[in-house]
Amino acid sequence: MKREELVKQIKSKESYLCIGLDTDLKKIPASLQKFEDPIFEFNKRIIDATHEYCVAYKPNIAFYEAMGSKGWDSLEKTLEYIPKEIFTIADAKRGDIGNTSGLYARAFFDNMNFGSVTVAPYMGEDSVTPFLEFKDKWVILLALTSNSGSKDFQMMKLENGQYLYQEVLEKSSKWGNASNLMYVVGATQATLLKDIRKIIPDHFLLVPGVGAQGGSLEEVSQNGMNKDCGLLVNASRSIIYASSGDDFNTKAKEEAIKLRDEMKVYLSKYL
Numbered sequence: 648m649k650r651e652e653l654v655k656q657i658k659s660k661e662s663y664l665c666i667g668l669d670t671d672l673k674k675i676p677a678s679l680q681k682f683e684d685p686i687f688e689f690n691k692r693i694i695d696a697t698h699e700y701c702v703a704y705k706p707n708i709a710f711y712e713a714m715g716s717k718g719w720d721s722l723e724k725t726l727e728y729i730p731k732e733i734f735t736i737a738d739a740k741r742g743d744i745g746n747t748s749g750l751y752a753r754a755f756f757d758n759m760n761f762g763s764v765t766v767a768p769y770m771g772e773d774s775v776t777p778f779l780e781f782k783d784k785w786v787i788l789l790a791l792t793s794n795s796g797s798k799d800f801q802m803m804k805l806e807n808g809q810y811l812y813q814e815v816l817e818k819s820s821k822w823g824n825a826s827n828l829m830y831v832v833g834a835t836q837a838t839l840l841k842d843i844r845k846i847i848p849d850h851f852l853l854v855p856g857v858g859a860q861g862g863s864l865e866e867v868s869q870n871g872m873n874k875d876c877g878l879l880v881n882a883s884r885s886i887i888y889a890s891s892g893d894d895f896n897t898k899a900k901e902e903a904i905k906l907r908d909e910m911k912v913y914l915s916k917y918l
């Protein structure tokens with residue numbers, strides 16, 4: 648997907664909501680177990696209920712890999728079902744030596760036709776550039792994550808006075824550009840977004856941690872928005888598991904609308 652297409656969708660839907668399809672067989676309603684593919688049936692109903700209010704879907708690949716070949720089948724069917732104008736993110740957190748990264752890129756971009764994939768930058772430029780060689784596809788680099796362990800390395804102070812995550816942003820931004828490279832910044836790190844925007848003013852940020860993890864959508868929007876919005880704010884559990892009953896899709900829709908309506912306010916206020 649081209650950058651302008653993503654920006655157009657954000658403006659037309661007045662939303663920068665990304666929904667994480669982190670679908671766990673143990674958490675979906677028992678009534679779905681009668682279906683041949685309960686995971687796909689759950690995802691299908693979530694997509695039907697929410698696609699008008701979001702601009703991206705992000706399956707976390709671990710939930711599908713854990714189920715073996717059946718999980719991959721569910722993932723492929725889910726991906727095919729998502730409306731074509733909606734941005735798709737393979738939350739796979741890949742990153743390896745060059746030729747292996749090239750194979751990972753082919754898996755998600757050629758074989759499955761995802762719009763983007765999350766990549767860990769730790770192994771450096773040659774582990775990331777194979778993903779950047781695909782036209783109209785995006786790499787989403789892990790920069791500053793919302794987990795408690797992020798402080799172990801990402802917040803290490805370097806000799807030049809910068810934190811490690813700042814060095815990652817600065818150096819990696821030269822590997823691609825604002826039309827093929829995004830960054831993961833956790834919503835629980837919202838106070839640092841102003842500093843991050845000084846380093847990468849134009850890039851999109853994928854922001855998990857709003858909802859179940861307690862991040863503030865207003866703080867993220869106020870500190871992280873750029874002239875094109877530049878944000879994809881992800882919510883997973885707070886939407887897809889808003890109810891554990893058979894009304895899960897109705898409740899998911901209500902939660903998606905609630906977030907979209909809040910986003911409309913911030914788009915008019917901060918954009």
